[in-house]
Amino acid sequence: MHRISIDVPGAAHEVTVGFHLANLAAQALRRLAASRPIMVVSDSVGAGRHIDPLIEALKSAGVSAAVHLVPAGEAAKELGVLSTIYGALADDGIDREGVLVSLGGGCVGDVAGFAAATWMRGIRHVQMPTTLLAMVDSSIGGKTAINLPAGKNLVGAVHQPVAIFSDLEYLETLADAEFRSGLAEITKVALVADRSFVDWLSVNLVALLGRDKPAMLEAVRRAVAIKAGVVSRDPHETGERAILNYGHTVGHALERAAGFGRLRHGEAVAWGMEVAGRLSLSSGAGTPEAVRTQHALLQRAGLLANRPEVTRADLWQALRHDKKSQAGALRFVLLREIGRADYGCEVDPNLVWDTLAKVLSL
Structure with a gap:
């Protein structure tokens, strides 16, 4: 304990x-x-x-x-x-x-x-x-x-x-799909804050998927400790805590566009991370290693098996209401490298839509 x-x-x-x-x-x-x-x-x-x-x-x-x-x-x-x-x-x-x-x-x-x-x-x-x-x-x-x-x-x-x-x-x-959904958030906190945890996940993901008790205890402990530290330093999300929104700008929009309850939160966040990872790379903020590592973890966890079925119009409408927007412009958390992310990043809208189209086949 x-x-x-x-x-x-x-x-x-x-x-x-x-x-x-x-x-x-x-x-x-x-x-x-x-x-x-x-x-x-x-x-x-x-x-x-x-x-x-x-x-x-x-x-x-x-x-x-x-x-x-x-x-x-x-x-x-x-x-x-x-x-x-x-x-x-x-x-x-x-x-x-x-x-x-x-x-x-x-x-x-x-x-x-x-x-x-x-x-x-x-x-x-x-x-x-x-x-x-x-x-x-x-x-x-x-x-x-x-x-x-x-x-x-x-x-x-x-x-x-x-x-x-x-x-x-x-x-x-817990149902397998719900368990895998939680792995998206574990992967997220590791990617934005702790490279050693990413390394641990790469080695122990099979045990974690098999619900090995020591593996579950270690994964939950480490994920909780990361978020606890961030929340303690920034309880009202005025700065650093925003890194925990990695993948959530598009993830939340996907949930709304698909209809609330039709897409699990972790699944939506996983696809949102795929978009954010590609944006990180194409905007010059990230590294190929980080994007490859992220994709491999999400794929191995079974979180990219089914691409969300949404329309471009519905997704755009959902993105317009994102709470993280400022002055009508979308803001993204971008993955700088494994274990480090930047928040509040404005990205060229044309690049955003090009990436959404490629990742989500819109």
């Missing part, structure tokens, strides 16, 4: 990474001394597989809990679903001393975290991610959001959790 500190000023907390963490999480929740029953928000997948052991652990620790279910996947990140969480919090009398626990993948954490950020102007939030992608990415950093028809994550808040418990036992029943 590993404990990794996230030293955000005024909101320092820990990520616990290990196996069989339900009892440890229950004890931590008991110490939070919620004024009312804690609210556990989950979806049908998380509740079906993981809710009973958590509720039993909470009972053993003397903690009462209410459970509220939301739809699975991107369907959870809608205004109507958020409203049902508010209703459940009101019905159970959750006040400003309350605690909300999100048990599920990134979508559950996003909508439940936004509810925690805004209910009574902010209550405590504990993240218990159940997918690889959520463990290494969305549960860390306090970003919460819901989607709008105009774009992904357009309404949200930064609200740091008080604790994160990443129980790798949950990954044993």
Whole structure:
């Protein structure tokens, strides 16, 4: 088991990474001394597989809990679903001393975290991610959001959790496609911040795909440690944290253009990384070695098997609403070399569209 500190000023907390963490999480929740029953928000997948052991652990620790279910996947990140969480919090009398626990993948954490950020102007939030992608990415950093028809994550808040418990036992029943989706974010953080981690992935990817426990523990630990360090230094994404958006400008646009929920986030990010890698090289910012290494890792992980089916018009419309745009111009994170990236890069639009056409066959 590993404990990794996230030293955000005024909101320092820990990520616990290990196996069989339900009892440890229950004890931590008991110490939070919620004024009312804690609210556990989950979806049908998380509740079906993981809710009973958590509720039993909470009972053993003397903690009462209410459970509220939301739809699975991107369907959870809608205004109507958020409203049902508010209703459940009101019905159970959750006040400003309350605690909300999100048990599920990134979508559950996003909508439940936004509810925690805004209910009574902010209550405590504990993240218990159940997918690889959520463990290494969305549960860390306090970003919460819901989607709008105009774009992904357009309404949200930064609200740091008080604790994160990443129980790798949950990954044993995760669908292969979901597990591979998480590998996109692991590959991303390695490429933009740690060459030695890229080398480790190149050697250990087969073991990781086979869900070897020591390999999973090491990969999650290293990915979490990288993001924790970046978030601690730049909690509000005013600078360095933007490197974690590598592949996300096009990735988020692909999700919207394809229709939310039709393309897994990790798959979209993988193709977004392919575009960003090519842009890095063709704009003179990157190296052939970095682009080759990235492509090999993503391909070996099975993340480039199916090219997203989107139209040029839909993709353009989605890109227009990217949150990272400035004065109407798209901004990209470009891969300078393995382990180093530049953020806020403006690229010639003609080069962008030429690259999109080649990579995505538009």
